[in-house]
Amino acid sequence: MTKDTAASTAAPDRAPADTQWGLWEVFTQEGEGAPHEHAGSVHATTAEHAMQNARDVYARRGKVVSLWVVPTASIIASVPSDAGPMFDPGNDKAYRHPQFYKVPRGVRGL
Amino acid sequence: MNDKNPTAAAGAPDTARRAPADDPALVAEFEARIAAGESIEPKDWMPERYRKQLIRMMSQHAHSEIVGMLPEGNWITRAPSLRRKMVLLAKVQDEAGHGLYIYCGTETLGIDREELVDQLLAGTAKYSSIFNYPTLTWADVGVIGWFVDGAAIVNQTMLAKASFGPYARAMVRICKEENFHKKQGYESVATLAAGTPEQKAMVQDAVNRWWWPSLMMFGPSDKDSPNSAELMRWRVKRESNDTLRQRFVDLTVPQARAVGLTLPDPDLRFDEASENWLFGEIDWKEFHDVISGNGPCNRERLAARRKAHEDGSWVRAAAEAYGAKRQAADAA
Numbered sequence: 001m002t003k004d005t006a007a008s009t010a011a012p013d014r015a016p017a018d019t020q021w022g023l024w025e026v027f028t029q030e031g032e033g034a035p036h037e038h039a040g041s042v043h044a045t046t047a048e049h050a051m052q053n054a055r056d057v058y059a060r061r062g063k064v065v066s067l068w069v070v071p072t073a074s075i076i077a078s079v080p081s082d083a084g085p086m087f088d089p090g091n092d093k094a095y096r097h098p099q100f101y102k103v104p105r106g107v108r109g110l
Numbered sequence: 111m112n113d114k115n116p117t118a119a120a121g122a123p124d125t126a127r128r129a130p131a132d133d134p135a136l137v138a139e140f141e142a143r144i145a146a147g148e149s150i151e152p153k154d155w156m157p158e159r160y161r162k163q164l165i166r167m168m169s170q171h172a173h174s175e176i177v178g179m180l181p182e183g184n185w186i187t188r189a190p191s192l193r194r195k196m197v198l199l200a201k202v203q204d205e206a207g208h209g210l211y212i213y214c215g216t217e218t219l220g221i222d223r224e225e226l227v228d229q230l231l232a233g234t235a236k237y238s239s240i241f242n243y244p245t246l247t248w249a250d251v252g253v254i255g256w257f258v259d260g261a262a263i264v265n266q267t268m269l270a271k272a273s274f275g276p277y278a279r280a281m282v283r284i285c286k287e288e289n290f291h292k293k294q295g296y297e298s299v300a301t302l303a304a305g306t307p308e309q310k311a312m313v314q315d316a317v318n319r320w321w322w323p324s325l326m327m328f329g330p331s332d333k334d335s336p337n338s339a340e341l342m343r344w345r346v347k348r349e350s351n352d353t354l355r356q357r358f359v360d361l362t363v364p365q366a367r368a369v370g371l372t373l374p375d376p377d378l379r380f381d382e383a384s385e386n387w388l389f390g391e392i393d394w395k396e397f398h399d400v401i402s403g404n405g406p407c408n409r410e411r412l413a414a415r416r417k418a419h420e421d422g423s424w425v426r427a428a429a430e431a432y433g434a435k436r437q438a439a440d441a442a
Contacts, residue, residue, distance in 0.1 A: 020222055020223070020224045021426070021429065021430065021433070022433075023217070039283075040210075040211055040214045040215070040280070040283075041214045041217065042210070042214070043223065044429075044433075045429045045430055045432060045433025045434075045436075046432065046433050046436050046437075049429060049433070056207075057207050057210050057211070060203065060204065060207060060287075061287065077153065079153065080151070080153050080154045080155070081155075
């Protein structure tokens with residue numbers, strides 16, 4: 001993969017053709033029973049390669065018990081500008097929270 | 111020196127330096143979010159100037175982690191014991207990982223790592239001036255852990271609260287891992303300081319050479335720092351260069367005394383009123399010389415990075431070819 005950028009013409013002694021590899025998102029589970037959480041990303045050419053890079057970059061300390069790698073392009077994310085209407089229904093339905101309900105005095109274990 | 115609340119941070123927006131494309135209403139909304147302490151995420155709207163400043167700052171930080179592997183890597187084969195060698199290998203590997211965390215955070219701003227690496231290799235990107243000094247003796251490795259990682263922790267603890275989410279999260283991860291870097295350095299320094307007269311002289315010499323460059327790591331003085339006011343207004347940085355530098359000095363002076371080492375500054379004295387260790391004038395000419403490419407090892411460091419990149423090109427090409435082959439096989 002050759003790139004003809006201003007930077008490359010300005011520096012003839014820099015390394016020849018470079019490759020970028022695809023981007024993968026990495027999720028780590030830190031301990032049994034914990035959720036998988038987004039840790040960051042790696043570049044890799046295959047899923048196996050992504051898994052190896054994710055281990056080397058995000059699991060050097062032994063806390064991680066499980067890894068997920070996902071091609072970045074496969075992730076569908078909500079759009080910040082839609083956050084209002086998207087999440088609004090949650091805000092005006094107080095009856096979804098236990099604090100909404102009245103309980104007779106002295107009753108326990110509810 | 112102890113300006114905890116620089117007025118610059120509350121200054122009026124610098125509209126002249128902002129890209130013209132930014133919609134003032136969006137900018138106002140963005141600045142209100144910053145003022146409310148909200149975290150900015152990659153898909154959120156942000157001023158072009160905020161994006162540019164972050165790309166500059168984060169990529170410089172990532173480059174520093176990568177170039178920072180070189181001075182210490184120089185001693186891996188000559189570490190005095192297996193224990194020290196294992197520790198140093200783990201530390202240098204961490205630096206590579208830290209570089210990758212920050213490159214990955216920078217990529218969320220819409221720039222490819224390849225382009226950032228190109229900028230480093232072409233010499234158009236900066237990295238921390240500290241890594242352009244040579245590691246002349248084994249004691250330098252200990253002093254780097256103690257001073258350089260110690261200074262980095264002071265800086266990164268602040269950056270862990272940066273307004274840009276991916277940067278802050280990378281800093282949290284790095285801070286957690288970096289504590290051992292400082293501790294192993296100090297342990298090595300303490301061991302040498304309690305050793306033979308030759309060992310003690312060697313570690314004192316390393317302290318003398320690394321002290322001032324370590325203070326320079328915090329960047330120019332507040333009055334000469336072109337980017338500080340803007341970065342603080344946008345809460346990328348929360349404290350000024352001089353405030354952080356003072357914190358590092360206050361932390362380090364008692365640590366030096368505890369192992370009987372002196373810091374090479376005749377003006378260093380405790381100020382009862384402010385409870386700070388006041389220090390002498392930094393040689394800013396040296397700082398600017400090193401930053402602009404004329405430090406003792408600038409050329410050597412870049413040459414080493416270029417060679418490593420070039421030597422690795424067949425690996426990158428082979429992995430790419432293998433990936434393409436696998437993809438074709440999966441499609442068939």
